[in-house]
Amino acid sequence: MRANKKAFLTSFPFLSDLVSKTSSGSGILPRPMEILLSQKDKGYDLLSNEDRIQMERKELAKRFVKAENLYDPKHLEDRPSTGSKRLSVLNQPGLSIVTDHLIDYPAPVNINYFWSFGSLAGICLGVQIATGIFLAMHYTPHIDLAFLSVEHIMRDVEGGWLLRYLHANGASMFFIMVYIHIFRGLYYASYVSPREAVWCIGVVILLLMILTAFIGYVLPWGQMSFWGATVITSLASAIPIAGDSIVTWLWGGFSVDNATLNRFFSLHYLFPFIIAGASIVHIAALHQYGSNNPLGLDASVDKMSFYPYCFVKDLVAWVSFGIFFSVFVYFAPNFLGHPDNYIPANPMSTPAHIVPEWYFLWVYAILRSIPNKLGGVAAILAVFVCLLALPWLQTSEVRSSLFRPIHKKLFWLLLADCLILGWIGMKPVETPYVEVGQIASVYFFVHFLVFTPILGRLEAKYLRNLGKA
Amino acid sequence: MLSALRQTRKATLQSLLRLRACAVGGTRDVTVTAHQVHSHVVVQDCDSSSCLGLDLGSSSWGRGFGFSFSGFSGQQRMKSSLPMTGTPSTDDMVSYANESGVSPTNFALKHPTERISYDNSGGHERLAGDPSKRAFTYLVLTGGRFIYAAGLRLLVLKFILSMQASKDVLALASLEVDLGGIEEGSTVTMKWRGKPVFIKHRTADEIAEADNVNIGELRDAEADDDRCLEKKWLVLIGVCTHLGCVPLSDAGDFGGWFCPCHGSHYDVSGRIRKGPAPLNMEVPEYKFLEEDKLLIG
Numbered sequence: 001m002r003a004n005k006k007a008f009l010t011s012f013p014f015l016s017d018l019v020s021k022t023s024s025g026s027g028i029l030p031r032p033m034e035i036l037l038s039q040k041d042k043g044y045d046l047l048s049n050e051d052r053i054q055m056e057r058k059e060l061a062k063r064f065v066k067a068e069n070l071y072d073p074k075h076l077e078d079r080p081s082t083g084s085k086r087l088s089v090l091n092q093p094g095l096s097i098v099t100d101h102l103i104d105y106p107a108p109v110n111i112n113y114f115w116s117f118g119s120l121a122g123i124c125l126g127v128q129i130a131t132g133i134f135l136a137m138h139y140t141p142h143i144d145l146a147f148l149s150v151e152h153i154m155r156d157v158e159g160g161w162l163l164r165y166l167h168a169n170g171a172s173m174f175f176i177m178v179y180i181h182i183f184r185g186l187y188y189a190s191y192v193s194p195r196e197a198v199w200c201i202g203v204v205i206l207l208l209m210i211l212t213a214f215i216g217y218v219l220p221w222g223q224m225s226f227w228g229a230t231v232i233t234s235l236a237s238a239i240p241i242a243g244d245s246i247v248t249w250l251w252g253g254f255s256v257d258n259a260t261l262n263r264f265f266s267l268h269y270l271f272p273f274i275i276a277g278a279s280i281v282h283i284a285a286l287h288q289y290g291s292n293n294p295l296g297l298d299a300s301v302d303k304m305s306f307y308p309y310c311f312v313k314d315l316v317a318w319v320s321f322g323i324f325f326s327v328f329v330y331f332a333p334n335f336l337g338h339p340d341n342y343i344p345a346n347p348m349s350t351p352a353h354i355v356p357e358w359y360f361l362w363v364y365a366i367l368r369s370i371p372n373k374l375g376g377v378a379a380i381l382a383v384f385v386c387l388l389a390l391p392w393l394q395t396s397e398v399r400s401s402l403f404r405p406i407h408k409k410l411f412w413l414l415l416a417d418c419l420i421l422g423w424i425g426m427k428p429v430e431t432p433y434v435e436v437g438q439i440a441s442v443y444f445f446v447h448f449l450v451f452t453p454i455l456g457r458l459e460a461k462y463l464r465n466l467g468k469a
Numbered sequence: 470m471l472s473a474l475r476q477t478r479k480a481t482l483q484s485l486l487r488l489r490a491c492a493v494g495g496t497r498d499v500t501v502t503a504h505q506v507h508s509h510v511v512v513q514d515c516d517s518s519s520c521l522g523l524d525l526g527s528s529s530w531g532r533g534f535g536f537s538f539s540g541f542s543g544q545q546r547m548k549s550s551l552p553m554t555g556t557p558s559t560d561d562m563v564s565y566a567n568e569s570g571v572s573p574t575n576f577a578l579k580h581p582t583e584r585i586s587y588d589n590s591g592g593h594e595r596l597a598g599d600p601s602k603r604a605f606t607y608l609v610l611t612g613g614r615f616i617y618a619a620g621l622r623l624l625v626l627k628f629i630l631s632m633q634a635s636k637d638v639l640a641l642a643s644l645e646v647d648l649g650g651i652e653e654g655s656t657v658t659m660k661w662r663g664k665p666v667f668i669k670h671r672t673a674d675e676i677a678e679a680d681n682v683n684i685g686e687l688r689d690a691e692a693d694d695d696r697c698l699e700k701k702w703l704v705l706i707g708v709c710t711h712l713g714c715v716p717l718s719d720a721g722d723f724g725g726w727f728c729p730c731h732g733s734h735y736d737v738s739g740r741i742r743k744g745p746a747p748l749n750m751e752v753p754e755y756k757f758l759e760e761d762k763l764l765i766g
């Protein structure tokens with residue numbers, strides 16, 4: 001049977017190169033993919049324990065060829081994976097991590113383009129760090145000079161306008177990529193066991209991103225920068241007993257002033273590297289079990305090597321992202337921003353409508369829905385608690401929404417709810433916006449705390465009764 | 470289905486040819502009759518493995534086959550002494566279509582021209598050429614890589630060049646000086662590109678003194694004429710060429726400048742006369758915009 005399969009495969013001229021021609025291994029899959037064959041496929045399950053140990057020793061020996069045998073034609077097929085030689089740079093102990101996690105890494109074959117948003121988010125982080133470092137060469141974090149230094153960057157520094165617009169729009173792009181990435185996780189339930197750690201670290205990254213973006217927006221020292229900082233840092237005064245002391249400590253004074261700006265600059269430089277570290281842990285946690293796939297089923301039956309397949313798919317996503325990003329940077333660089341931030345900060349005069357950047361609007365809406373100050377802060381904390389608890393709130397035995405029609409509809413309802421919250425966030429606190437915002441905020445919590453757990457049980461009951469009726 | 474039909478026909482014809490070759494022996498003769506030019510394909514050298522030829526007069530398959538069989542195997546192009554006729558007549562195509570059981574329209578669509586060569590080596594008829602389209606694919610991919618390289622180069626350059634002198638720095642690169650206010654015999658110090666510049670309004674005596682020096686005696690031999698555009702005005706970068714201190718004006722043993730750091734003496738033309746400095750004080754690039762206006766840098 002196996003011989004026939006090999007003969008069939010090798011009859012195609014273009015496939016015969018990929019199929020291993022030696023008798024070692026199963027000889028059906030390309031050499032790197034033989035690691036995915038189970039013991040049963042290789043016929044090892046029928047061996048006795050001693051024989052099995054022998055076979056494993058032989059397999060290991062294949063991966064380590066003695067240097068003097070390396071160029072012996074007899075050992076040609078025994079060279080380790082990636083088609084590279086034992087002495088290749090990528091197979092050395094330090095860099096083998098690149099081979100194991102980026103090149104030979106097995107990925108499910110059926111992942112769609114929504115799986116590219118993770119790497120896109122990583123690219124956005126890289127863009128932000130690179131542009132940020134070069135912007136910091138020209139920026140001055142003093143209240144009298146900050147606004148002017150930003151204009152100096154825009155007008156005098158060579159390519160400064162590009163650096164500034166890449167950084168400002170890059171932040172928006174970063175949030176778009178991450179939000180789509182999160183919604184992918186919600187739809188296909190990638191957060192479910194055994195990937196709870198991946199999800200939780202992701203929520204931590206989101207929190208760090210929100211903090212970093214908020215601090216970064218203060219730095220240009222425009223009207224929105226100043227008043228946004230004042231409003232949000234004042235939230236800390238809601239903390240009982242120590243609230244006011246904490247806020248004074250945070251400000252380094254009696255209001256948002258030079259001390260605040262200086263420390264914000266330092267923290268804004270620091271946080272992205274913490275995000276980078278968390279991202280590495282995020283990927284490490286993912287690689288424990290491998291990626292999820294749109295079907296939500298066990299993908300180990302059919303996987304492909306990350307390079308070149310996922311690389312080339314991601315490349316398409318990256319180029320498309322580049323085009324999307326370029327439209328904003330070159331044709332509408334201030335579309336996502338607020339014109340009031342081009343007015344230098346004036347502590348004596350508050351603008352008529354203080355609005356945070358678009359990516360904060362949904363949280364802002366939830367905050368404002370609760371008339372109580374401490375309640376609003378507690379609601380924001382509750383949002384993150386809900387997100388963190390999600391893997392344990394999920395009770396369904398079915399993972400992907402593809403096979404859960406009710407959950408699918410609830411997912412779209414949640415997405416609509418988040419968009420409504422975002423829209424409410426930019427509206428003034430008046431009827432009917434207040435009421436709509438309150439309903440939307442309540443639904444947000446109801447979705448995670450009520451619908452998600454109940455739905456799993458409902459589905460189980462329905463499936464059980466299906467056979468009976 | 471059509472190709473299967475053709476296959477059997479081809480096999481039959483080939484066996485027919487072999488029979489004829491055996492019967493006749495040696496090279497076949499070329500037989501062409503004028504009225505059969507369209508439908509005859511003539512064979513010069515009949516080797517049963519290398520050519521596929523038809524003597525349609527003896528075949529029972531009809532006249533229309535000749536042109537289409539030429540397209541069967543790209544590897545087995547027919548050799549003929551007569552040029553291939555162009556597009557066959559409509560009658561030929563219709564008759565062939567009828568014989569192969571396919572409508573004339575369908576047949577015409579599938580065989581638009583005899584100039585397309587087909588390859589039968591894979592077991593079915595397909596276009597001759599690279600089935601994997603490897604060449605095209607590699608071209609597209611490589612073209613993409615050139616574009617990525619260009620984009621990457623541009624991005625890197627934008628970042629590196631952002632560290633270059635910004636426009637406000639470049640704007641201060643030139644300095645305009647109004648010379649009207651400087652009295653004869655006095656020296657004025659101005660800031661240019663972050664460094665002091667000495668502008669000395671020299672008297673006639675000082676000019677004569679500068680010219681009377683034996684140039685061979687100087688550490689850094691330079692004539693006074695080479696150090697100024699107009700003898701009346703001496704423009705120097707006020708930085709000692711020893712280790713960078715700013716020399717004092719109207720000081721020293723030679724009527725020019727004296728550097729207090731390590732004791733270098735400069736004369737009335739700014740040339741080093743005594744002390745550790747190796748070179749004369751540098752003369753910057755400057756020009757006269759008007760009689761009394763200087764542009765330095």
